[in-house]
Amino acid sequence: MSSNDGYLMLATFLVPLGAAVLLMLTPSRERSAIIAITALASFAMFVIAVYLFVSYDFNGPQFQGVKAWTWMENAGVLGERGIQLKVGMDGIAAPMVLLTGIVIMPGTWVSWKLHHRTKDFFILLFLLVAGVFGTFVMLDLFFFFLLYETAVLPMYLLIAVWGSTRKEYGAMKLMMMLVAASILIFTAIFAIFTEAGLGTFDLPTLFAAEFDPRMQKIFFPMIAIGCGTLGGMFPFHAWSPDGHAAAPTAVSMLHAGVLMKLGAFGIIRLGFQILPEGAEFWAPALVLVGITAALYGAISALRQVDLKLMTGFSSVSHMGYVFLGLGTLNVIGMTGAVLQMFAHGIMTALFFLLIGGMYDQAHNRDIPNFSGMAKQMPVWAIFFILAGLASLGLPGLSGFVAELHIFVGVFRSYPVVGGLAVLTAAITATYLLRMFAAAFFGDFNPRWSHLREITWAERAGATVLAGSILTLGLWPAPWVDRISTTLAQTIPGVAL
Amino acid sequence: MSDLNFDYTLLIPELILAVAAGIVLLADAFHTELRLNRTLLPGFTVLAALAAGLTSLAWLDTSDDFATLLAVDNFTAFFRVLFAFTLATVVIGSYEFVAREIRHQGEFYAMFLLATLGASVMAASQELLTAYIGLELLSFSLYVAVSLAKRDPRSGEAGLKYVLLGGVASATLLYGLSLIYGSAGSTSYAAISETFAAGTANVELPLLLGLVLVIAGLGFKISAVPFHMWTPDAYEGAPLPVTAILSATSKAGAIALLLRLFSGPLLPVKDDWQWMLAVISLTTMVAGNLIALQQTNIKRLLAYSSIGQVGYMLLAVATISDASASALLLHLGGYTVTNLAVFMAVIAFYNRQRSERIADFRGLAETNPYLALVITAALFSLSGMPLLAGFTTKFILFQAAAQDGYLWLVAIAVVMSTISLYYYLLVIRLMYVQEPDGAPAPDPQTGRLDRPNLRWRTSPASYAVTAVLLLGTIAIGLYATPLLEAADDAAAVLFPA
Known part of the structure; x- marks a missing residue:
């Protein structure tokens, strides 16, 4: 990857920002112009993301495509290279950028169905995506956090205005929990900057800086809980099922698919990479939290009636695997964690896309109300079953690759926990297969005979996502290479 | 005292504000037909604010003072520009409001100009009494402005509350300043700083009392808790543009004064x-x-x-x-x-x-x-x-x-x-x-709204x-x-x- 690719990383968040500005200037009557702008912008993001992922050279240096522009320096608290607009990617950011590019395109397509203040919706959605992309490619702590917060900010309005079922409650709960969690990140950042005493927010400099082990042990949990809340970490996950259930389709897709990954990514960037000794100290706690979340989420999902709530709790469970993998402190387990971030993102986006496609017609998504849906909506059911099989870890699909890595990593470090993790996978299979049996097969409920097959936009979106599930499942090497090389390079004290 | 610098040109921005305030007051008093014109007085005020703001840029990167009372340096310039910007913005944004809701337009704009002048003096002052005079000029202008609403009875109440509590706060501050003067033997920032830097062994108690009173008095002006009781009532009762000035100019002026005071003369303690x-x-x-x-x-x-x-x-x-x-x-x-x-x-x-x-x-x-x-x-x-x-x-x-x-x-x-x-x-x-x-409710089928x-x-x-x-x-x-x-x-x- 050449350093000129830094311009493309800049483009990942400038394209959605520019599109948002363009949309602001477009009158809301011009529906076709709005659709054209969003189609172009989302396609551009997809192409750039794929290109950036492919061109990341896993034999090269850790950070590639690094470009920096001085923003503020030598004033007040800031010293040399105080705040820079600095972009660059490592092998962990690369799959995350790809994930965002893959999810935003179908997310845009399915949102064209909206008729209520469509323009405002896309402005906020693109603002959110700009924040997500920006956080993944940013190598400056100030801008990292600025864009991290930017990704959270539009959620309130997106859910409160365009959501369903208890949307205002869900939106407020989500927003307040997430910004409350940010307090911890804020504080930890101030401490890191003060403690480093270098007057710079440059991330590679901070990665290389030495921090007092005691200070690392104090502030690592702050980052883990602060970012973990966004990542749906048990027991700070309470916003997630409510928020997902309330959010409109595209927002659920992006939120569960990408935004939660931002939390886990924050733990790696700020926690593991800046405070490695703190991470080492607290890794057993991550394992404990991870396995608890995995079990708790799966058991809660067993009890859910609302399809979206079930998927929400399933997300908590699957994100539990991520923290479990991170806590193993060996390259296989941690690679599995990042793979799981990607795999879960794609799969859950597909789930929410399909649930949205059905809910828009049926205005109901309680599992007991449905049966034999495979007869009425076969295409929908096929995609749904594919996502479900990926979720329960069927070999050949994305979930299997990720979970296998995590399980191997966990068995190396904590054999007992490994057993519990496999049990979780069994519970996951139970609730998914039971739901399939109840909703898709059996006698068709004639109450739903007015339902039509999902639209072409939804089919196209589902195809993109399903294709990604199959690609990762059948050919995981590009992902594994990038992730494991970076992990081995960056995190001191990590076993192979 | 012949070595003092009496270069009046240093004060051109303040003089512009003062003269403009005088012109607005007199014009309003002697040309009552002006009251029917909605734009002339605010236009003149904005011009004066812009002139004051732009001329203050002439002393960027200089370090001079007027008779050791007022410093003209980058700090002063920063606040002169900030206050001028605030004044111009508020007047442009609220002239329609003022024409309808305010009893005496001329006095209203004159008070705004004087408040800005007072705040500038606070930011520039190098001496306790000058700072105090600037503060009082700011406060008195705002006491008047708060109670100028035409129709709102809360305005008079707010003005009264503000002036009574403000008076107590001023007295507190003045007493505190006098105790600091007593401890240091001078009202000049530079001299106080020197005295305190040499040691405060004999004056611990009066100094401490002075600090408490100064912080309480200035705490009132910036509405720090527990000296904030007046703020909600004054904000609520005051006409909106005055509330804007209260929250911007008045606060920034007091912060400027605090910065000068605590970074200079009081830093040793x-x-x-x-x-x-x-x-x-x-x-x-x-x-x-x-x-x-x-x-x-x-x-x-x-x-x-x-x-x-x-x-x-x-x-x-x-x-x-x-x-x-x-x-x-x-x-x-x-x-x-x-x-x-x-x-x-x-x-x-x-x-x-x-x-x-x-x-x-x-x-x-x-x-x-x-x-x-x-x-x-x-x-x-x-x-x-x-x-x-x-x-x-x-x-x-x-x-x-x-x-x-x-x-x-x-x-x-x-x-x-x-x-x-x-x-x-x-x-x-x-x-x-x-x-x-x-x-009207949105169309239940499409969710479309039509309410132009x-x-x-x-x-x-x-x-x-x-x-x-x-x-x-x-x-x-x-x-x-x-x-x-x-x-x-x-x-x-x-x-x-």
Whole structure:
């Protein structure tokens, strides 16, 4: 990857920002112009993301495509290279950028169905995506956090205005929990900057800086809980099922698919990479939290009636695997964690896309109300079953690759926990297969005979996502290479 | 005393304001037909403000003083420009409001000019009594302006409350200043600094008492808790443009005075006052933000939220250093722009809806999406949300204050800042999530809404002012460098290397 690719990383968040500005200037009557702008912008993001992922050279240096522009320096608290607009990617950011590019395109397509203040919706959605992309490619702590917060900010309005079922409650709960969690990140950042005493927010400099082990042990949990809340970490996950259930389709897709990954990514960037000794100290706690979340989420999902709530709790469970993998402190387990971030993102986006496609017609998504849906909506059911099989870890699909890595990593470090993790996978299979049996097969409920097959936009979106599930499942090497090389390079004290 | 520098040209910006105030007063008194003209007096005031602001740029990077009473340096220039900008913005954004709601237009604008003059003197003063005179000029102008509303009976009440409590505060401050004078033997900042630096063994008690009284007196002016009782009532009763000035010029002037005082003459006795300011900062941000949670009037809400903001600023004064002074000036600049954006938008709203109840902002996103956007952006900025001024300036402010072992106080400030997001979100929720009163329900089939007749337009002056302020809020949020550099140059005066 050449350093000129830094311009493309800049483009990942400038394209959605520019599109948002363009949309602001477009009158809301011009529906076709709005659709054209969003189609172009989302396609551009997809192409750039794929290109950036492919061109990341896993034999090269850790950070590639690094470009920096001085923003503020030598004033007040800031010293040399105080705040820079600095972009660059490592092998962990690369799959995350790809994930965002893959999810935003179908997310845009399915949102064209909206008729209520469509323009405002896309402005906020693109603002959110700009924040997500920006956080993944940013190598400056100030801008990292600025864009991290930017990704959270539009959620309130997106859910409160365009959501369903208890949307205002869900939106407020989500927003307040997430910004409350940010307090911890804020504080930890101030401490890191003060403690480093270098007057710079440059991330590679901070990665290389030495921090007092005691200070690392104090502030690592702050980052883990602060970012973990966004990542749906048990027991700070309470916003997630409510928020997902309330959010409109595209927002659920992006939120569960990408935004939660931002939390886990924050733990790696700020926690593991800046405070490695703190991470080492607290890794057993991550394992404990991870396995608890995995079990708790799966058991809660067993009890859910609302399809979206079930998927929400399933997300908590699957994100539990991520923290479990991170806590193993060996390259296989941690690679599995990042793979799981990607795999879960794609799969859950597909789930929410399909649930949205059905809910828009049926205005109901309680599992007991449905049966034999495979007869009425076969295409929908096929995609749904594919996502479900990926979720329960069927070999050949994305979930299997990720979970296998995590399980191997966990068995190396904590054999007992490994057993519990496999049990979780069994519970996951139970609730998914039971739901399939109840909703898709059996006698068709004639109450739903007015339902039509999902639209072409939804089919196209589902195809993109399903294709990604199959690609990762059948050919995981590009992902594994990038992730494991970076992990081995960056995190001191990590076993192979 | 012949070696004193009596170069009156140094005071041209202040002289412009003073002369303009005199002209406005006399013109209003002798040419009553002017009262029928809605634009002449405000236009003249804006011109005077611009002239004062632009001429003060002539003394950038100089370090001079007028008879050792008023310093003319980058710090003074920073505040002269800030005050002139505030005055011009408020007058443009509110001239329609003033023409309809204010009893004596001429006096009103003259008071604004004099308040700005007083604030400039506070920022420039190098001596206790000069600072006090500047403060009183600012306060008296505002006492009058607060009670000039034509129809609102709360205005007179607010004015009375403000003048009574303000008088007590002034007396407190003056007594405190006299005790400091007694301890140091001089009223000049430079001389006090020298005396205290040499040691304060004999004057510990009077000095401590003096510090307490000075902090209480100035605490009143910046509405620090527990000296804030007047603020909500004065904010609520005062006409909106006066509330804007109260929250911008009056506060910034007092902060400038605090900075001069605590970075210069009182710096040698830092150990005596640092904890006081830290405690007041804590109570101010906690009380301001918690009480704001239950307000129903937009002006009271902004009053309490501005109290919370003062808490953050005091944090930087308590941990004063080169870095935190420049961060504080940066924050003050960002806060002024953001806060004016809210006030100008609320004035535009009031001009049309004649209401300042928060509940009446319901559905503003449907009836006037532009104003809703301005208010939303400004409120998000006040609570420190990214892409906007509040995030950047607060981030740097808190980072600068997170030294001297005050990280815990910074953590509390971040908590309070998050709480403020909740009450701002309630306003934003009303505007965006709720439907406007009397709106037809959306078509149940398509969800389409058709209600063009509820739309209303902002007047051109309000539109222009709010647009400039909105762009300013975004610009500072994305690229604060020019403002930070100006703030850094200004702060460098306080801490010569």
